Each structure stands twice: as C-alpha cells, then as structure tokens.
Amino acid sequence: MINKLEIFLIVLLTHPTNIVISVYNINNVFMQFLLLVFLPYLCIINSGIHKYSHIILLLASMFKKRPKEKYETKGKEYEIVRGIVIILVTIAIFACDFSNFPMRHLKTKFYGMSLMDLGVGSFLFNNGLFISRRKRFSILKSSFILFLLGVIRLMVIVCLRYSVDETEYGYHLNFYFVLSLVYLLYLIFNTKYSLILCGIILMTYQGLLSNGLNEFVFYAKRETFFEKNREGILMIFPSYCILVFSEYLGKIILQTQSNHQTIYKMLLYVLSFFYMFSLCNEKIEISRRLSNSSFVIFIVLFHAIHVVFIKLTAMFCYLPCEFVIFCGRNMMVIFLWSNLLVLLANIFFNLKGFSEEESIISNFVYLSLSFLGPYYFYYKGFKKIKNS
Known part of the structure; x- marks a missing residue:
C-alpha cells in the first residue's frame, strides 16, 4: 500500500505553489519567481521551511494590490496546472544531483511513491488535458x-558516456521516445470507445503483472533489446491511458456550460477516480517502475484535484500571474532548456561534492536561468522584435 506520509509530503510540497498561483496577484516578476519557484525549492530540500512559507504567503496576501478588473479565466486552469508541473519538475531534476536533496523524494526502484515519481505522469496528464483541440497533423508533428x-x-x-538510471526507461529509451510513441497510439486508437479501451488495457496489463511480469521487470537480466528497455516499452500503454483519462477531464473543462455544472462534473470525475484508487490501493501496491493500475489512477487523481482546486478558486478570485501563464504555455521549452543546463552542470562540476550553501546558490542560479532567462528573452527580446 502507498505510504500515506509520502502522499502527504507530495501534496504539501505543491501546496504553497497552488496557493500563490491561484490567489495572489504579485505584479513584480522577480517576486513571482521567488515565491513560485525558489520558495518551493527551499521547501523540498528542507521540510521545516513549510511553516515559514505559509507566513510568507500570508504577508504577501496582506501587502499585495488587488486587481481592479477581472479577466477571462476559462481555460487558464490548464496553463496554471502546467505551470505547477514544470516548476516542480525543473526544481527536482537539478536539485536531486546534490547531496542535500532528501532521499525520500528520489524515484523509487520498486514500490511506493515519491515526488520525482510524479514527473512523467505529470507531463502525460498535462499533454492530454486539451489534446482533443489539436489537429491530427499537429499531434503527428509533435x-x-x-x-x-x-x-x-x-x-x-552514448557519445559522452553519460550515466543513466536504467530503471527509469531502460538503456536506449527515454522520456521523449515514450511520449512520441504515446502520441502515435493516441492517433491510432482515438475513438469514442477510448475510455473502454483504456479499462481493458489496464485490467489486462495488471493481470500480466500479477502473473509474473512484475518479477521480470524488477529482476530480469538486460541482454536483449526488450530486456534492456523493458521499463520504457511496458509503460507505453499505461501512459496512453493517462493521456486519455486526462483528455476526458479536458473535455469537461472545454464544454460551454455554467461554472456550477462544470464543477459538478469535475467533482464527480475526481470522486470516481478516488473510489477506483481506494479499491486498487488495497490490493495493488503502487509502482512507478511497473506503471501499474494504482500508479495510473493516482497520477490522474492527483492532478485532477489540482485542476478542481484552481477551478474553484477561479470562481472567487481572478487568476493572475503572467509569469505562471508563460511557464505553462512554454512548458516544453523550459523543460528542454533546463535539461541542457543540468547536462552541462553535470559534465563540468562534481555536484555531489558541493556544500549545502554552494548547492543552494547553484540552484538559485540554475532556476533563474531556467525561468527568468526564457521569460525575459521572450518579453524583452523576441516579443519586442516581433512587434516592431
């Protein structure tokens, strides 16, 4: 069964970001960066900072300026959830290379759930939310x-002999290959019966896992191509299910109806997945490496709760923050840029040997380059040239 304390920690780590994004309109971009990016980083490496983070947020709520006018918020839920995901993912992929990163947040090797286990599932969920609006050629191009x-x-x-954790996707496969193949599956099996198909896939795959496939994934040798890349290959179909389940929630958001009807359907969606997760979690221990039914349902449930939370907030407060919207809309650009920075840092520096003070400074510089760099390049450079 999933560690309840770990789930509590995962939710708690995203809480400050959710609150700031959903409620507080801070016009200064650097302050947005400090509260939305650097503060969650400090909370991740030191859980004791959480109590101080809430005090900081309370002070921000007292001194901020209320917006004079409301803006259209329909559809902003999507960008804000994407913003939350890319912030946490960007923080984790670099912070985990330092010795002061808590071990409990690292990817699990067998069973259980940690902060970094959310990564690939989070991307899949966010890519699926509004995928129904995209044309087939656009998806094929992506x-x-x-x-x-x-x-x-x-x-x-291969060329740089850069070490990889084979328990993530295998030796040859990686995140990009998996997402590419999931898109192809979506194009092939995109029918009105997709939800039923996903149910069949999950039950069949879980049956195979229960009858020995899990032992193969955990303990088999890595000799053939399939054995070397078994995690990445086997996760493709469960990942497709996450995409389809997310698409269904996106269709609820996109429907032209009152906020109350939308909230009602979203809550029904969340309660359905909560019920399924409670059933699965009693008998099927969650595992990111197996991509089993508990993992798939938890990923969908976890992010659906975020979407509902933000949607409810949007009914009472206007959704602000140009910086967060920028992060959400440019999720893949920030992800690619931050991955390049991580690669360069690991090539030129021994990050494990950094002291705690050096690691905090390094992460501040890295996060500034990852978020403020693209933001100012776009708004002060590219956008200015485009409008001239």
Whole structure:
C-alpha cells in the first residue's frame, strides 16, 4: 500500500505553489519567481521551511494590490496546472544531483511513491488535458519532433558516456521516445470507445503483472533489446491511458456550460477516480517502475484535484500571474532548456561534492536561468522584435 506520509509530503510540497498561483496577484516578476519557484525549492530540500512559507504567503496576501478588473479565466486552469508541473519538475531534476536533496523524494526502484515519481505522469496528464483541440497533423508533428529529441538525447548519452538510471526507461529509451510513441497510439486508437479501451488495457496489463511480469521487470537480466528497455516499452500503454483519462477531464473543462455544472462534473470525475484508487490501493501496491493500475489512477487523481482546486478558486478570485501563464504555455521549452543546463552542470562540476550553501546558490542560479532567462528573452527580446 502507498505510504500515506509520502502522499502527504507530495501534496504539501505543491501546496504553497497552488496557493500563490491561484490567489495572489504579485505584479513584480522577480517576486513571482521567488515565491513560485525558489520558495518551493527551499521547501523540498528542507521540510521545516513549510511553516515559514505559509507566513510568507500570508504577508504577501496582506501587502499585495488587488486587481481592479477581472479577466477571462476559462481555460487558464490548464496553463496554471502546467505551470505547477514544470516548476516542480525543473526544481527536482537539478536539485536531486546534490547531496542535500532528501532521499525520500528520489524515484523509487520498486514500490511506493515519491515526488520525482510524479514527473512523467505529470507531463502525460498535462499533454492530454486539451489534446482533443489539436489537429491530427499537429499531434503527428509533435510525435516526430519528440522522436528526434529522443534520438539526440540517446546520441549525447552514448557519445559522452553519460550515466543513466536504467530503471527509469531502460538503456536506449527515454522520456521523449515514450511520449512520441504515446502520441502515435493516441492517433491510432482515438475513438469514442477510448475510455473502454483504456479499462481493458489496464485490467489486462495488471493481470500480466500479477502473473509474473512484475518479477521480470524488477529482476530480469538486460541482454536483449526488450530486456534492456523493458521499463520504457511496458509503460507505453499505461501512459496512453493517462493521456486519455486526462483528455476526458479536458473535455469537461472545454464544454460551454455554467461554472456550477462544470464543477459538478469535475467533482464527480475526481470522486470516481478516488473510489477506483481506494479499491486498487488495497490490493495493488503502487509502482512507478511497473506503471501499474494504482500508479495510473493516482497520477490522474492527483492532478485532477489540482485542476478542481484552481477551478474553484477561479470562481472567487481572478487568476493572475503572467509569469505562471508563460511557464505553462512554454512548458516544453523550459523543460528542454533546463535539461541542457543540468547536462552541462553535470559534465563540468562534481555536484555531489558541493556544500549545502554552494548547492543552494547553484540552484538559485540554475532556476533563474531556467525561468527568468526564457521569460525575459521572450518579453524583452523576441516579443519586442516581433512587434516592431
């Protein structure tokens, strides 16, 4: 069964970000960066900072200026959830290379759930939310680009002899390959019976896991191509299910109806997945490496709760923060740029040998480059040239 304390920690780590994004309109971009990016980083490496983070947020609520006018908020839920995800993912992929990063947040090797286990599932969920609005050619184009990125990453790893954790996707496969193949599956099996198909996939796959496939994933040798990449190959179909379940929630958000009807359907959606998770979690221990039913349902439930939370907040407070909207809309750009920074840092520095003070300074510089760099490049450079 999933560790309840770990789930509490995961939710708690995202709480300050959710509160700030959903309620507080701080016009200064650097202050937004400090509260939305650097503060969650400090909370991750030191859980004791949480109590101080709430005091900081309370002070921010007292001194901020209330907006004079309301703006259209329909659809902003999507960008804000994407913003939350890219902030946490960008923080974790670099912070985990330092010795002061808590071990409990690292990816699990067998069973259980940690902060970093949310990564790939979070991307899949966010890519699925509004995928129904995209044209088939656009999805196919994205799949091709992701496949090329996967090839480039593989070549870099092989040429530089960069060490990878084979328990994530295997030796040859990586995140880009998996997402590319999931897009192709979506194009092939996108029908009105997709939800039923996902149910069949999850039950069949879980049956295989219960009859020995889990032992193969955990303990088999890595000799053939399939054995070397078993985690990445086997997670493709469960990942497709996350995409489809997320798409269904996105359709609820997009429907032209009153806020009360939307909230009612979203709450029904969340309660359905909560019920399914409570049933699965009693008998099926959650595992990111297996991508089992408990993992798939938990990923959908976890992020659906975020979407509902933000949607409810939008009914009472206007959704602000140009910085967060920028992060959400440019999720993949920030992810690619931050991955490049992480790669360069690991090539030129021994990050494990950094002291705690050096690691905090390094992460501040890295996060500034990852978020403020693209933001100012776009708004002060590219956008200015475009409008001239």
